[in-house]
Amino acid sequence: MIFFDLGGVVCRFLPQQRLDALGTACDLSADQVKDVLYTSGLIERWDLGRDSAAAIHRTVADRLGYPGSLAELQELWCRAFEPDLQVLHLIDGLRPLRTALLSDNDPLLLAALPQVFPEVGSRFDSLLFSCRFGATKPDPRVFTRALDAMGCAPAEALFVDDKAANVAAARRLGIASLRFSDAAGLSAALDGLRRGPATAETG
Template identity: 30%
Template sequence: MTKLKLFIFDVGGVLYDGTSVANAISVYLGLSREEFLTLARFAGLRKLQTGKINSMQFWSNFSKISGRRVDEDLWVRFFRPVLRHEVANLIKKLKAKYRVVAGTNTIESHYQVHLVQGHYSVFDQVYASHQIGFVKPDVEFFLYILEKEKMEPEETLFVDDTPENVAGAQRIGIHSVLFVNVQDLAERLSSLIEE
């Protein structure tokens, strides 16, 4: 295997817990999760994640489509990220020898919460979908990061908790690890990196 030089970590579900707000929002709105996500797609969720619309525009669209008036940013109201300290410690150890960046599907309002609370400080760089205009698992998301980092796929390792995202990175030859728990991640990383 080619020597790894770049590590790309997902944020929500890997470094932070409590970042998925779909369940809480759907309960608040009196919808099933599936109903909410379907309406969210029609209201422009992908456009929100790629920075083409903002949260205010999204909720305005959502209100029209769903017939439920939403006057506040529910993405923020229910957003309660909790740090996984063990993952943060793994990242800090990696940073002593490697370049470690975040590759995250997010929206501006969640990004701002993370930024204000210093959640991205563990990374050398953050590649957020709403800023770069691409979302995982699209290969363009990964190609964008590789180009900016001037790295080859075989020099890169990607960690994510979503199988589709892992498969997206693997499609272009990026070594990828599906995050299941901290112990498994630590074991997988130690078997891949040179001590």
């Protein structure tokens, strides 16, 4: 069982693109959008699953003056991500192993991902988002609940993330973990795993 982080691993994470698009749609600057969504703590709240996708849409409409539909906001929300085709190709080569996304993200993105990025969502057996667990990485509850969701033990799992704190947290629970830097490094690390335990970073 292999768990992959979304932003920074499976997809490049480009939050400025979301901020710019929202600013254009709402006739605001990207910095104003950032203050409303990030500085205020809304993004953190949503990543913890404290509002539904519909409630997020209502809040963005109320706080930013967003004029579009829920479906339009979902498409715009996904602009913060750009699939890494090389990583997706590596994931294809892992079958028949089971794979899952394990991401700190909100219900709006969870609902949007299969429609906006089917090439991402369709490659995984499950999409495990922090909004389902009420906690974000590196909180150990994220990892234990992900393991429970997939019915596997720590020793049966591998976790790939770009953040050192998340990798360290997973390792403390007995989950073999790799810190991602690029597709080439991940490929080499996965090859190394087939020969024995991997503890090095991927780049």
